[in-house]
Amino acid sequence: MTGNDPFSTPQGRIHDRTILHLDMNAFFASVEQQANPCLRGKPIAVVGAAGRTVILTASYEARAFGVKTGMRIHEAKAACPDLILVTTNNRLYTHISRSIMAMLHDFTPLVEVFSIDEAFLDLTGSLRLFGSGERVAHLMKARIRHHFGLSCSIGIAPNKLLAKLASEMKKPDGLTLIRPEEVASLLERVPIRELCGIGATTQRALARYGITTCSELGRFPVDILTRHFGVIGERLHRMGLGEDDSPVVPAEEAEEVKSVGHSTTFDRDMERREDIHCWLLQLAEMVGRRARRHGVMGKTVTLTVRYADFTTFSRQTTRSTLTNRSDEIYRTAAELLDSIDLAQPVRLLGVRITNLCYQGEQLPLFGAERKKALATCAMDSVNNRYGEFAVTFGSLVDGEKKGSKVISPAWRPEGIQRVEVG
Template identity: 65%
Template sequence: MDEQQKEIPFGDRIIMHVDMNAFFASVEQQNDPRLRGKPVAVVGSSKRTIVTTCSYEARAFGVKTGMALWEAKSCCPNLILVVGKNREYTRISSLIMKLMYDFTPLVETFSIDEAFLDISGSLSLFGTPENIASLLKARIGDQFGLTCSIGIAPNKLLAKLASDMQKPDGLTVIKPAEVALTMDRTPIRDMCGIGKKTEKSLTMLGIRTCGDLGRFPVKLLRQKFGIVGEALHLMGLGVDDSPVVPQEESDLVKSVGHSMTLEKDLEKREDILRYLLQLAEMVGRRMRRYGVAGKTVCLSVRYADFFTNFSRQLTLPEYTNLSAEIYRGAVTLLDSVELTQPVRLLGVKLSNLRHQDEQLPLFEGERKKAHLAKAMDEVNSRFGEFSVTYGTLLTVEGKKGSFVISPAWRPQGIRKVDVE
């Protein structure tokens, strides 16, 4: 085995990125054989839903994530719409992530359908990186009937790039000696972390590939993008020193938030306030569960035109995790702006976090608030979200939990969001 290891053209680190293929749609096809081989789009349960994801059969017709249903149907008239089962997706994701720990203790959940694995220390047990990937793909296929695409490279940035190169069910390896050629061939839009706005700015500078980006003068990148310019330069070179961080070793989460696309556009202040209270309660409950308090409230609003949005933030006098105080901060922010259109989406977030000790507040009024919040949390933990709630929320539809799975979702801990 030692001789086999010496033949592997890698440095000190070997990173694997696992990306489940069309995860939600694939789970639906696996659970219902009638959907296999057919164009399937997973959608939300609300009237104003969009395509959450779709099968590869649907993608062949041009159906894409984020499409309105009428647009998706125009691309593929035979498209089968399936309402997503978020609890099932999170259950299967948790089991798949658990399976990965059989190959290495260094597993970092990147999203519900993606993970990074540091397999540098696993070669003596399982052989080459390609063999480890093949074993993992086989286990996932045997146990769950699902496929994944895997990228292997010297760092996380390149491993994620590699996993996107062959889909579905692909396996791509980028060796250190191949990095420069790979960067020259890779359009900047394919690199994780470069969005449409950044791509446009880089293109105006004559930068079209990652190789172009790596060779572009760092000084000019700093002038154009500030401190981000240095990071862009390193990305263009394929350099990434960030470690794979298992959840139990990760840093404290910097913010806790929830957002919600509304069933209908709202114009009346009292209607908007009901949803703000619901979102504040969802944020506060998660924070109390993990003993975290925050000081900065952020309100996000998206208008009915879908494209116009804004956010405002306010720093509170004291750290808090009480829903009522989070709500009051959100209301203050709402009242600080003049809404120019009906509201389509609302979001509430609390940042500037710290862990909170178990000591009760000094003043009687504050102690009562803390006891009330604790009592409500205990009832809702036992009987389900919003079993006990504020009277004003009784008229709010869909108050059982989050409609969507957050991109920051994790199998456990404060980033795990309860979904319906």
């Protein structure tokens, strides 16, 4: 945005930006406590299918006992014997997330949804209307509390990297402002693990050079970082200095996605190939339908399998032609599955198409293929009107409840990354 637009970020003033990062506090657990007053003030943990999954999130009452995201249920119960397990309600979480993200646009059109419970806002142009980033944050927190009964933590800083760091500093219900002149002194004591984008593997590699804090990373010779980490060495150096020029990208300006996929964790480990193939068909239909809805076709099909012991691997193949037809995606994925000698029962299954091409749907030239395409179109029309799997393949009619059981980190409120969840 340029010109006289009050929300534009003037070119050349990238270091004078005011960026806000919003992070909903223990989002899934807080939504459950708000929806059920009997759960308020109690240690609860949201899990997937009852009886077999890891902790998706825990309330702050549970966190006080050491319950953490990713814990297995028996570990969480050992840490907190009074822990209350609540099965995930994905439709409710995505509904509230969409409502909150829509509300954020009242403060600026420059909103980037980072995940189901996080967003970045560029407030640089909004300051003319609202006065300061802190005032916007207080208004935002008050609205979320009033309309949804939820709390959030907010960080305000000159860039996205520091704004996200700031939002993590005071939880729950915190507000942290990092001013430009405070950056250098702050980073002297901030561990590199606190920076978004530096994972465990990178931490271990940096530790071998004696780098544990952001300031140490910023002072370390760039040529050595580049020699060890390649092209990201320069970026790591700049992160250590607290520098980040990446823009806040609204959904309508985001780059085209590079894949369309779905995965599901089973309620029980699957051993029979017939059962696994049934789920594979369901996933292929979910992938194909979403691809067709957004005019996307893919050439490469990837199958992901996770065993009961959490060993995870993928197999992929590239077709000679593009497709978004569910039956073709399924057949290709099934061939990949049949090439694998399954060593253990399967815990998770995923299907994804990549090498995407955005193009309008064109009916095939030959009769048999044309009939299949028209039948697919008719199925999509019915399902668009009456919901997922209102009409489906015969082998899925008596199957388990359809729908995504896990909300992917790539989920967005709108567009091709929006997934209908169960």
